[in-house]
Amino acid sequence: MKRSKRLLALLLSTACVATLAAGCSGGGESSTPSGGGSGGGDSSDEHMTITIGYWDADSALGSRDTDKVLQTIEEELNVTFEPVNVTWDDYNQKFQLWASSDSLPDIFAADIRTTATFAQWANDGLLHEIPSDLSAYPNLEKYLDSPESDTCMVNGKMYCIFRQTYTEQAETIEDRSIVYRWDLAQKAGITKEPTNWTEFREMIQAIIEADPEGKNIQGMTACGPDFLVGPFFTYSMPAAVVGGNTFRWVDNGDGTYVPAYFAGENLGDDALPTWQLLRDMYQEGTIEADVALGTTETAYNKFLSGQSAAMLATGFAGPWDGMIQYWEETNHTNYTDVVKCLDLMPSVDGNAYYWMWDYAWSESYISSNVSDAKFDRIMQLYDYLLSDEGILVSRYGFEGDTYEIIDDKYIQESEDLRTKYPSINIFHDLAAWTPVEKYEYVSLVPEDIQAICDARVEAARNAPVPEFDTRYTDIFVGLNTGFGLSLADDLMTIMTGDQPVEDMWQTIIDGYKSQGLEDFIQQVNDQAKELGYQS
Structure with a gap:
């Protein structure tokens, strides 16, 4: 039996129509929630209702009468969980709407801590601070004792709980994959799997022209417009795959550091080959015309039914x-x-990079509107979910019922786990995608698929790493500017536009300049000199 690698895509399964195999990082030992947190001495005798904003929460919390996992956790904490439903297609819009009316759920998961929105919501008083003293919640305290906690800070205070996804940088390659119909490519006369973007384009065009199944097959679909950022930015600006306000900074050749997104002899020159590649692939149909409307469901359906020659999805x-x-x-x-998975494609410098970004995708937030007693109860919930007992119950249910321990080393879940106890679709991942687990997980994914995932991670381990300096990111974040990069929006604007790529990119750069880009670059470099990072 082999231990499954941590697969983000697989974990996002139940909501994103994928599922993630369990791994190791974070975690704790105490198996019961602690009473009396920092907020004001909650008495566990007081029953509470806690609202949870989460993907497909209605379905996950809709079987209270038969869901023993939900019953167990609610009884453990003396609470009732009330769903606040969002989907993978509307969660950002809904949370923005609720934030504007100060009506956020008690607990919700989102992916905004690397954007300007995080600081804005914290400064606007919408988010409850996570106290520095977490001794009342030892499992949570141990989990948050991580460098990743720095990404949860605004003005030196913590306002969210990161949800750890990966155990090493190379595993972030499993955030994205481009798969293609190799059987149809062969029927279209292609004899060699693509090793660069030119060959990939030629293959997709051949499939479209031959249309072997007579389905009017189209080019590459995607699970969302933002999915294009990682695989395509590596073509000419591999360090620029992180947007929001935690973007990376690189030496621009003269000792001055600039955001990697704007690197080049002239501000932004390095991005031009990527923009041109995307424009060309879009105009020729290698990337489908309605990719901007893509969702996980539509992408899966198109690829499954033979309407798309390729698909850009998670791992x-x-x-x-x-x-x-x-x-x-x-x-x-x-x-x-x-179906084959596209290898890492060579960049303009000849190296094949992968998308290196954060270890922890998304985070948990607590509304500032909760009472001190309710905040304490929520902290108890997270402490329990990170305990040995809580990990087993919330992720696997009950031994002999929905999981088995094998050789006192492996844990194997039943195939009906998430349908029998649907609340696992929330509690499995609410605190962390990959907490420390006592047992190694036996994946339900077939070995031939798992082997490809493992090979991709190994390829990432051996891939070159673009140069950047995280100290400059730290300086910039500390400025609390509210400035952020909208990578996916910029990409779609240029890719689908009808004006010359250079002109459209310059217009976007000018927009960032009007927001203070050049001044921020100067401030960051000035501070770097004061700190001795530059001579």
Whole structure:
């Protein structure tokens, strides 16, 4: 039995129509929630209702009468959890709307801590501070004793709980994959798998022209417009894959540091090859025309049904729940026999980079409107979910019922776990995608698929790393400017535009300049000199 790698796509399964295998990082030992936190001495005799804003929360919390996991956790904490439903297509808009009316759920998960929105909400008083003294919650305290906690700070105070996703940088390659119909490529006369973007484009164009199945097949679909950032930015600006306000800074050749997004002899020159590649692929149909409207569901459906020649999604195993498990029934072929995963593509400098970004995708927030007693109870919840007992109950249910311990080393869940106890679709990941676990997880993903995932991580371990200096990011974040980069929006604007790429990019750069870009660059470099980072 082999231990499954941590797959983001797989974990996002239940909501994003994918599922993630368990791994190791974070965690704790105490198995019962602690009473009396910093907020004012909650008495556990007081029953409370706690609202949770989470993907597909209505479904996850909709079986209270039969869901023993939900019953167990609610009884443990003397609470009732009330769902506040969001989907993968509307969660950002809904949380923004609720924030504008100061009606955020008691607990909610989002991915804003690397954006200007995080600081804005904290400064506007919408988010409850996480106290520095967490001794009443030892499992949570241990979990948050991590450098990742620095990303949860605004003005020196913590306002969210990161949800750790990966145990090493190379695993972030499993955030994205481009898969393509190799069987159709062969029928279209292609004899060699693509090793660069030119060959990939030629292959997709050949499939479209031949249309072997007569379905009017189109080019590459994607699970969302933001999915294009990682795989394509590595073409000419690999250090620029992080946006928001935690973007990376690089030496621009003269000792001056600039955001990697704007690197080049002239501000932003390095981005031009990427923008041109995207524009060309979009105009020729290698990237489908309506990619801006893409969602996980539509992308899976198009690729599964043979309407798209390629798909940009999460990691290779990511679509298991939402698509791959239905492949043989739908197409009467084995998935890995007919679908291939695109290798890392060489950049303009000849190196093949991957998208290196944060270890922890998304985070938990607590509304500032909760009472001190309710805040304490919520802290108890997170402490319990990170305990040995809480990890087993919230992720696997009950031994002999929905999981088995094998050789006192491995844990294997039943296939009906998430349907029998749907609340696991929330509690499995609410505190962390990958807490420390006592047992190693046996993945339900077939070995041929898992082997490809493992090989991709190994390739990332051996891939070159673009140069950047995180100290400059720290300086910039400390300025609390409210300035942030909108990578996906910029990408879609240029890719789908009809004006010359250079002109459209310059207009976008001018917009960032009007927000103070050049002044911020000067401030960051001035502070770097004061700190001795520059001579």
